[in-house]
Amino acid sequence: MTGFRSGAAIACRAGRGLVALAFLALATASHAGAEHGVERVLIEKGARRLTLLDAEGGAVRVYDHIRLGWEPVGPKRFEGDGRTPEGHYRIDWGLESSAYHLSLHISYPGPSDQAYARSRGRSPGGAIFIHGWPNGARDAPEGDWTAGCIALDNAEIEEIWGLVGDGTPVDIVA
Incomplete structure (x- = not known):
């Protein structure tokens, strides 16, 4: 199977609250990371x-010009809230073929995210990626436009794709 760095394929979908589970696939490819000097990703x-x-x-x-979920202030708490998570995560796999130009999956929701949402009878959501523009887009969408993902220009995600390996820690701060 081609198009996957490893793990499961889930596509993040721009727009108000829509996150689509596409399908699961088995793959075990290893990828770039520490050999390029990148040990951590910090998202501010x-x-x-x-x-x-x-x-x-x-x-x-x-x-220095990333785009976030359409409600960027505050941590992600629930599916469909339009917020980008805050906390400590990892890149757990990547997806070459999705609705976006390259996608690196962030391990949200973590145990505390799940517990918070469950304590309120809600789903924490998921399918949070670092990715490029929507496939076929001629220009970058304006403003914060994702459902909680972190979006960059296509050239930037291509560079990141080659430098950041699976398992790399990701810190997302306000």
């Missing part, structure tokens, strides 16, 4: 910045 929502960090915490690359 308020600054609209994604930084790739080395082992000492120094910036390897900085991308």
Whole structure:
């Protein structure tokens, strides 16, 4: 099977609250990561910045115009809330073929995200990715447009794809 870095394929869909589970697939490909000096991804929502960090915490690359969920203030709590998560996660797999130009899956929801949502009788949601523009788009969508994902220009996600491996820690802060 081609098109997967590893794990399951789930496509994030732009728009108000729609997240589609596409299908599950088995794959075990290993990918780039520490050999390129990237040990951690830092996403700063308020600054609209994604930084790739080395082992000492120094910036390897900085991308300063990311797009977030359509309700970017505050942590993601429930499916359909339009918010981008906040917390400590990992890149757990990537998807070459989706509705977006390359997609790296973030391990949201974590145990505390699940517990919070369950305690209120809700689903925490899922299918949170770092990805490029929607396939076929000629220009980047304006403003914060995802359902909770982190979006970048296609050239930027291509660079990130080659530098960030599965298992890389991701810190998302307000």
